[in-house]
Amino acid sequence: MTAVDRQHERVLSTLNADGSRRWLRPKPSRGRFWRKRRAVAWLLIGLFTLLPYLKINGRPVILLDVARREFSLFGGLFYPTDTLLLALFVVGVFLTVFLLTALFGRVWCGWACPQTVYMEFVYRPIERLFGGEPGRTRKRGAWRTPARYAAYLLVSMFLAHTFLAYFVGVEELARWVRRSPAEHPASFLIMASVTALMMFDFCFFREQTCIVACPYGRFQSVLLDRRSLIVAYDPRRGEPRGRAKRAANNVPLPVVAENGTPRERTAGDCVDCFKCVATCPTGIDIRDGLQMECIHCTQCIDACDEVMERLGRPRGLIRYGSQAGVEGERVRRLRPRVVIYPVLLAAVITGIFVALSRIEAADVTVLRGPGLPFNVLPTGEVSNQAIVRVRNRTQAEVGYEVSVPGVEGARVVAVENPLRVAAGALRSEAVSIVMPVEAATQRRTEITVRVTGTDGFTAETPFRFFGTGRAEGGTP
């Protein structure tokens, strides 16, 4: 069976025909795209490492504190109760992904996804450092494998700590690191599990994360169209493929000039050298057309360009293009989806700004308390139980006074009024709303509960007060 047959018989590029794992050791092609990707990758790694340390308005730029259920994003503090914002944000992310994919294909996967960035520019270089370049004799030495795994472990630990910093904050993380694991077994377990997960992903599962686990690749058939930018092989130029042939007198076949001067050809430009396959980190052959496994990493472009240059042929047999383009159709970039997505995205972004502008210094909820609908006090006054819940969104402690305006003689009885609420904290207190008997003769009276903060914040919340119903013929 030839290499091509074997290639086509595969169900998955990481599996052999007998179902065993096919370990990929892609040969890096250090061309122009690789150099650009490496610069982007190190920029992103630096950003990912530094972001947890950066602060805006005294808050981390990004802190997703799931345990406390609060999220710091670019100087703002958000809570799970900010449902409208959350919904708009999620819709915005999806629309951005749709738009970017329609325009630039899987540019995220190839250039910015942490899986690709760390795999191709951290873990695989470590593998090559200890094991040697793919395609060459493996470096010998029994110490190399343990040393390689020790390096993987160090990097994975660092990566796991950086990742966790986004969820617990750098101060808390520093406490975890300084204390003995016996003092904080739960957090130590979290740290160890995330490190183990990184090791599993980057040392064992590897490219299979993109091929079988990531849902994004599976959606590409609906997100891409024939005019989206993809990494594509040009079959019109490359086929019929074949080894670089020389004429009988050992003179190379004539070459097509860049300006397209016609030449007589007996074969396409693809010399079937398999360099594009050997360099592919997902183990596929780009010449089979657009495939789900292709993460658009451009390694095959660099590999093929090098071959073409060596043969004196124009670069770009594999290139950034579109399916329609490589099939010789005229490519119009403007199409319905690249108009509809930006319009929807603009609407969502406007919605986010409007929702942000409406966020107040505190969130107030007034709920009916448990127990009897009303009580008649020995003084003859009528009381209702209520729960006042205040979330202080500022960065300083604030006192919140609860009152009932507009009803003469009405008062609020609470253990503490004003309620002191610490910066960023949520506090719920049971209060009694007491009304003079003459104001509570209806079964239901719509009143307003006012919460006034010492920082100038005011919120008024409607509350249905249950009275004796005497005015309607009821009995207390």
Ligand code: SF4
């Ligand atoms: S690297 Fe280029 S020439 Fe070589 S097999 Fe791939 S497409 Fe053909």
Ligand code: SF4
């Ligand atoms: S086919 Fe090319 S662009 Fe796609 S994953 Fe393989 S090397 Fe990267």
